[in-house]
Amino acid sequence: MAHLSGNGRERGQLLLVGVLVLAAMFIVLALVVNSAVFAENLATREDVPGSEEAVEYRAELVDGIGEIVVAINEDENVTSQSELENHTQNEIAMVRSRGGLSQAISGAVVEVSYRNATPGHRIAQENASRNLTDRNATEDWTLAEDVTSVRNVGFQLRDVDTGGNFSRGFEMTVSNGTTWSLSVSEEGLTGVGADGLGADEVAVTVETGTGDQAECVRDKPNATSPLTIDVTGGTVDGEPCHALNRQADTTPMWLGAGVGDPYDIEFDNGGSVNGTYSMVVENASFDASLHSTYNESEPYVMDALYDVDLSYAYQNHAVAYEDTLRVAPGEVPP
Amino acid sequence: MTGDRVVEHGADSRDGRTADNGTDAETSTGSDRGVTVTLNYILVLSITAVLVSGLLVAGGTFIEDQRERVIEDELNVIGSHIAGDVEQVDRMVRAGGGTVDRAEINQSFQRTLSGTTYNVRLEPNPDRVVLASNSPGVTVSVNVTVRTDIEASFAVGGDTSVQYDTTADRLVIVDA
Numbered sequence: 001m002a003h004l005s006g007n008g009r010e011r012g013q014l015l016l017v018g019v020l021v022l023a024a025m026f027i028v029l030a031l032v033v034n035s036a037v038f039a040e041n042l043a044t045r046e047d048v049p050g051s052e053e054a055v056e057y058r059a060e061l062v063d064g065i066g067e068i069v070v071a072i073n074e075d076e077n078v079t080s081q082s083e084l085e086n087h088t089q090n091e092i093a094m095v096r097s098r099g100g101l102s103q104a105i106s107g108a109v110v111e112v113s114y115r116n117a118t119p120g121h122r123i124a125q126e127n128a129s130r131n132l133t134d135r136n137a138t139e140d141w142t143l144a145e146d147v148t149s150v151r152n153v154g155f156q157l158r159d160v161d162t163g164g165n166f167s168r169g170f171e172m173t174v175s176n177g178t179t180w181s182l183s184v185s186e187e188g189l190t191g192v193g194a195d196g197l198g199a200d201e202v203a204v205t206v207e208t209g210t211g212d213q214a215e216c217v218r219d220k221p222n223a224t225s226p227l228t229i230d231v232t233g234g235t236v237d238g239e240p241c242h243a244l245n246r247q248a249d250t251t252p253m254w255l256g257a258g259v260g261d262p263y264d265i266e267f268d269n270g271g272s273v274n275g276t277y278s279m280v281v282e283n284a285s286f287d288a289s290l291h292s293t294y295n296e297s298e299p300y301v302m303d304a305l306y307d308v309d310l311s312y313a314y315q316n317h318a319v320a321y322e323d324t325l326r327v328a329p330g331e332v333p334p
Numbered sequence: 335m336t337g338d339r340v341v342e343h344g345a346d347s348r349d350g351r352t353a354d355n356g357t358d359a360e361t362s363t364g365s366d367r368g369v370t371v372t373l374n375y376i377l378v379l380s381i382t383a384v385l386v387s388g389l390l391v392a393g394g395t396f397i398e399d400q401r402e403r404v405i406e407d408e409l410n411v412i413g414s415h416i417a418g419d420v421e422q423v424d425r426m427v428r429a430g431g432g433t434v435d436r437a438e439i440n441q442s443f444q445r446t447l448s449g450t451t452y453n454v455r456l457e458p459n460p461d462r463v464v465l466a467s468n469s470p471g472v473t474v475s476v477n478v479t480v481r482t483d484i485e486a487s488f489a490v491g492g493d494t495s496v497q498y499d500t501t502a503d504r505l506v507i508v509d510a
Contacts, residue, residue: 014379018386025393032401035448039408042415042443051422051439055429313436321426322436 050108050319057103058312058325061112064095065308066329070152073122073280073304076294081119084305089114092310108316115324120306123290124278125299128158128226132170132270132277134289135298139271143299144284146262149306150174152330153231153255155184157275158223160202162186169205170273172231174256176263178209182231182244182255184273188215204229204236206243209258214243226275231255232330254332280330282306307331398470401448405472408447409465412491413476415441416454416507417463419496423505424480427498438497440510445492452491456507458484463507465491480505 068091078084096112103110123143125132134141153172162168162185169185188203197203197217204227205215216236221227229236232255234245247253256263262283286292291300307328314321419439426437445451452467461484466473478484485504489495493510 014382014386018382018390021390022393025390025397029397029400032397032404032448036404036407038444039404039411042408043411045415047415047418047422048439048441051419055422055426058429318440320436320438322434323426323430324433324435326433 048318050314050316053103053106053108054314054319054321057099057110057314058321058323061095061099061310061312062325062327064099065092065310065325065327068092068095069305069308069327070329073302074124074278076302079293079303081303081305084303085117088117088305088308092308103314108314108319110315111311111313113311115309115311117308118282118306120280120282120304121284121286121301122278122280122304123286123299123301125276127297128156128276129274130297131272131274132267134267134270135291135295136289137271138289140268141266141270141289142287143265143267143279143290144281144286144301145264146283146285147265147281148261148283149331150255150265150279150281151232151306151328151332153277153279154233154330155227155229155231155275155277157184157221157227157229157273159274160184160186160221160227160272162269162272168269168272170270171268173266173268174259174263175266176259176261178259179207180209180256180259181207182229183207184227184229186220188217189213202227204241204243206253208247208253210247212247212249212253214246214248216241216243221275230330232332256332280304280306402470402472405447405450405452405467405470406474409452409467409472409474410476412443412447413454413463413465413474415443416465416494416496417476417478419494420456420463420478420484420505420507421480423496423498424482427482427505434498435500436498438495440493440495442493442510443491447491454489454491454494454507456484456487456496456505458486 069088072078072084072087072091075087078087092112092114099112100110121144133139160170162170164187166185166187169183169187171181171183173179173181183205185203185205186197188197189205200220201217202220203215203217205213207213218227218236219225227237231244234254235241236244245252245254265279265281286301289299291298294300294302307326310325310327312323312325419441423437423439427434430437447467450467450469452465455464455466457464460477461480462475462477464473464475482498483504485499485502485506487506487508489507489509495508495510497506497508499506
């Protein structure tokens, strides 16, 4: 105090000290504001690079290799299980090298490798002008018995002629005590006429094991615009069909829902419709209704791959993801 | 200057009774003026001191408040990023449908926030990420929505890693 008050020239010391401390406080404030700016900057940054790509690329692989499995199963020149597996392994190796390169460009290492495959059978008819009877022209017949799973069930019908009788509708049934059925008919649940179907329409009707019925109505097919039913995908002519994927009370439903395995798959009134179909089954037994080798004009059954397991690993500087992928295109939940 | 004027003014206005004072003022000029100057200095100094210290105290409190708010903001931002990582790992696990062998996401943040260290906890029921700074003590919690169970776990703020524990089928956070 003596110094501060002793001489007029030294009175400024207190102010000087105060100003210096205040200046230091401003510097601290600047640092705090800087931290706030950094926090805002951090808030606008995206998630960790690769965290989404790991899952996206996984889905792409399942889709892509699913297409490969479908193509190999449909190749009539590939007949034995070992051939099917070799072809699949070669294709997967190709996907690994090409896909791995594109991922490497974006800074990630991706490893895809074949683990094993589950054998199955593919049942199909490729003659579009033939009806859906068995090779002996029997209208009501069993495609496969004791099936544990079925996938990729699809029809492409060129003609539907049920002669004005709903009970003559073509029917595919999955049964084991209880029955799940899909029928295609010129007459729907509501009949034909004022409130029912038009003359140029057909109905795709599904009845579940619990007796729940639903139908989708589409234009009547002809040779140039067939009726495409993806049973396991739940679409008719590429558009979702509610009858194939949910019950009247909106409970999710799919092919064979409510039917315990093993089950039998049958066609009834196969003479009422013309067209092609295809499906892949696991653990089934077949009789002489089908040709046991590829046949271009009548229904046949061939060896196929039901599913393929892959090892998948995705790694970059921040993300590590390892998983076993199961590829079974067009499979419905168990 | 002020002292001089007061004395002169006093001498002019107070004749009889102030003669003594006037005489005193004239005979002992230094001591009487000194008292006034000292008092004046003390007043000026104390008022200055009060003003300056008030400014410093107010400024210090303001800065401390700002610092706490900034730390809270930063914890919120980092918590949101970590919550995003937790949910992403959960998506990876769900995409695998129970066959995932490994899923982890590492992310680096600053080790100190406005000069304080902090830690990150993963807590179940309700599922959330809780971040706490040490000094000043600020706690922030960010909810996460996941299907996979969460293991109560802890990491020091900085380099964190959200992982899937395949044996326990749970999500954990650890130091990267």
